[in-house]
Amino acid sequence: MLSCKETSLLVSQSLDRRLAWRERIALRMHLLVCGACRSFADQAAFLRTAVRRFGRRANAPEPLRLSQDARERIARELRDKQP
Template identity: 55%
Template sequence: MLSCKEVSLLLSRSRDQRLTWRERLGVRLHLLYCEGCRRLEKQLRFLHAAVRRFVASAGPAADARLSEDARRRIRDALPRD
């Protein structure tokens, strides 16, 4: 049986890579009887949503545009067809 520590690592890894069926099975079995790890699974999803929202609100404006200067500089550096 997997420990909470192992399951927490697998739950974290599953956000980045698909687990093998054996790993998924081990995690699902563990979650059946472990409330703490079930909460962790939900909370990892929350962290993802929260950090995306944090960056969207704190990050550079969604309407940022290349300045005319930058545009000219880049155009001059490009080959002409």
């Protein structure tokens, strides 16, 4: 079983690279039993989505700023996910 430290490392790495199947299984096993790492993984997934959306928008010919609505949604999401 992975430790929380190893799990958070894998979660972070999963943002940058595709994990090997062994790593994905080990990660899932840990997330099944550990709520703290699960919320960390949720936050990481949320941030990855936000960053990707922002990246797409940055390539569009619009001003490079998050809308007020987006800022509020991110703030709300982060607040709700506090342990």
